[in-house]
Amino acid sequence: MQTLxxxxxxxxxxxxxxxxxxPEEELLKERIGGMGGILKTLVHIIDVELSWIRDMEGKPDFRADFPEFGTLQKIRELDARFRPEVEQFVLAWHEGLERNILKDERADGRVIEDAWGEIMRHIIAHEIHHIGQLSVWSRELGKKPVSANLVGRGLAGSLPGGE
Incomplete structure (x- = not known):
C-alpha cells in the first residue's frame, strides 16, 4: 500500500x-475528460486523497476548490501543506486497519459503509486514473508525458510493510 x-x-x-x-493558459485551458483541465485535475487529486484520509481519521474535511488553488504554485503549496498529514496516516498503515469501517450518512438518509482497505486502494487507483488523463492531454499538446513506469524508481522496499 505504502509503495503505491x-x-x-x-x-x-x-x-x-x-x-x-x-504556459499558464495551457494549464488553465478547458479540456475534455478528467476534471476539465490540467490544474483542475491536479487540485482534484489532492482534494480526494485528503478528504478520504481525513474521513478515516474522523477529522473535518478541507475542501480544496478550484479556482482558489488555480495556479501551479498554489497547488504545490496545497500539496506541501497536507502531504505530511496524509503521509503520517499512510506510514502508520498496517493490515489490522484493512477491515475498519467508515460509515457515511448521505443526504437521503442512507448509510454507506466502506472498508478502509478498499478506500485506500480507491485513493491509489483514483490518482492513477487521473494521471492517465494528464498523459492523454500531454500527447494532445505534442509533449512527452511523465513515465508511469513503477519499475526502476527505487521503490522496492522503500517503506516498511510496503506492497
Whole structure:
C-alpha cells in the first residue's frame, strides 16, 4: 500500500515539473475528460486523497476548490501543506486497519459503509486514473508525458510493510 502511495507522490511531483514547461493558459485551458483541465485535475487529486484520509481519521474535511488553488504554485503549496498529514496516516498503515469501517450518512438518509482497505486502494487507483488523463492531454499538446513506469524508481522496499 505504502509503495503505491509513494509512487503516486513521485509521479505527481514529476507532473508538477512537467507543468512548469507549459504556459499558464495551457494549464488553465478547458479540456475534455478528467476534471476539465490540467490544474483542475491536479487540485482534484489532492482534494480526494485528503478528504478520504481525513474521513478515516474522523477529522473535518478541507475542501480544496478550484479556482482558489488555480495556479501551479498554489497547488504545490496545497500539496506541501497536507502531504505530511496524509503521509503520517499512510506510514502508520498496517493490515489490522484493512477491515475498519467508515460509515457515511448521505443526504437521503442512507448509510454507506466502506472498508478502509478498499478506500485506500480507491485513493491509489483514483490518482492513477487521473494521471492517465494528464498523459492523454500531454500527447494532445505534442509533449512527452511523465513515465508511469513503477519499475526502476527505487521503490522496492522503500517503506516498511510496503506492497
Amino acid at each position: 502511495f509513494r509512487y503516486n507522490w513521485m509521479i505527481r511531483e514529476e507532473w508538477y515539473k512537467w507543468c512548469e514547461e507549459l
